[in-house]
Amino acid sequence: MSNAELIWDLIDGHRAEFINLADRIWGMPEICYTEYRSVEEHRKMLEQQGFRVTENVAGIPTAVMGEAGEGGPVIAIMGEYDALPGLSQVANIAEPQEVEPGGHGHGCGHNLLGSAAMLAAAGLKDWLEKTGTPGRVRYYGCPAEEGGAAKAFMVRAGAFDDVDAAVTWHPAGVTKVQKANSLANTRIDFSFTGRSSHASSAPHLGRSALDAVELMNVGVNYMREHMPPDARIHYAMLDAGGVAPNVVQGFAKVRHAVRAGDLATMLPLVERVKKIAEGAALMTETKVTAQIVSAVSNMLDNEPMRRTMYENMQRLGPVPFDADDRKYAAEIQATLTPEDIGSEYRKAGVEARENTPLCDFIVPFDAQGVSMPGSTDVSDVSWAVPTIEARVATHAIGTPGHSWQVTAQGKAPAAHKGMIYAAKAMAGTAVDLVRDADLLAAAKADHAARTAKTPYRCPIPDDVQPPLQPRPE
16 A cells, blocks of 8 residues: 555545534634634544644644644644634525524635645544654644734744644635745735714814725725736725714724735735825824735646646546535526626636536646736745645636535535545645655755745834733623
8 A cells, every 4th residue: 555545545544523513514604713612622533533732722722733743844734713703604505594593604714624634634643654654744733824924923933943844724616736826915004083063064174084994995995906917905894983974973993904926015015005095194183004914926827746746646546536526516607697607717727617516627737827816825925934725616607706506515525525635735745845855855955945035024013013812701
């Protein structure tokens, strides 16, 4: 039996308990830095599997780390378990129906992400023990990927300083390991303070913070014409100052997310947005403060690790979906538009396939997809250590990310099959890195070359701390 077959068998031996873990996390959706129940489930599973557990990683109470093995290289396998607000959804149906009105939901599949990552770590732990191979595996349970940049704070705190390589994955509509591509991202809260007054009898005495927010948004809209084509700016109103139109609003708050292809491009854009805010305050005779909430870097590629992950996928073949899986996926696809489905294929760089509700192929290694990246705090780990991230099919092709459809499919048998597949691909890659010193050296050399001219600089200012949330009573 080959090393790959051995570790895949070891993973199959744990599949039922980790599928149960994924389903439990799906049923307790918790958002940014509130993942107290989810991290407790992960901590208990780490202890059950025999890992040495470290809680409160980087001072974050919803982050956990489990380690096993002795000597040799240190391989990190990263998982997540945070949900999204407003995506509560009944499982295994093909129509929007909330479990809890206005509740949270796993609309990005992180219930699967964390469980598969820990399953891969458990398989690698068993393999190290069974073969007597020197090496250490660490499972990093990471909260707040959705807007909280927890991994960036963890990197800044030194949590990955002695790691040799890091492996992770993400649920997707297709199975692929393409060249890394993500946007650097900063989220900033702008708080405007003016002066309240009666909007009819004394409007001249008021200074509207809401006007300042609106003027800032107009200014940012005009700025969009004068940015690099890969840059993005989004905003959300956090506090409009009240609901009474006959009151001049004395306070208002808006959050802007600034993205660009790399930190060098993003940071000047952040300064330009700050100037627009200052201009809006000047025009309205209000005062403004800017507070960075979170920030992440752009993702660094690692070709040796990417090729190794792809070779493991080739040995595995596609995710083994069955007819029932395809039937449910087709029902989900019926809720999507042709543009949704076509976009998935364009991003992957492959020809669209008819009558293919689930991905029954592996995207070729050299496929050139259309770049439509988002942002992730995995990127900051990729600057600290050689890192690879796979995409594995767990839901119908074309399913939009951050949608009720993702939540609905999060406990389906197809999702479980993709999760087990992802664990095997990650574990196989980790075994190759532990066994092959030349491969690990090549991964480190590739990483060193990419960071030689531009050493890592954490995009989060030193005085900004994670926006931790209290444990619920």
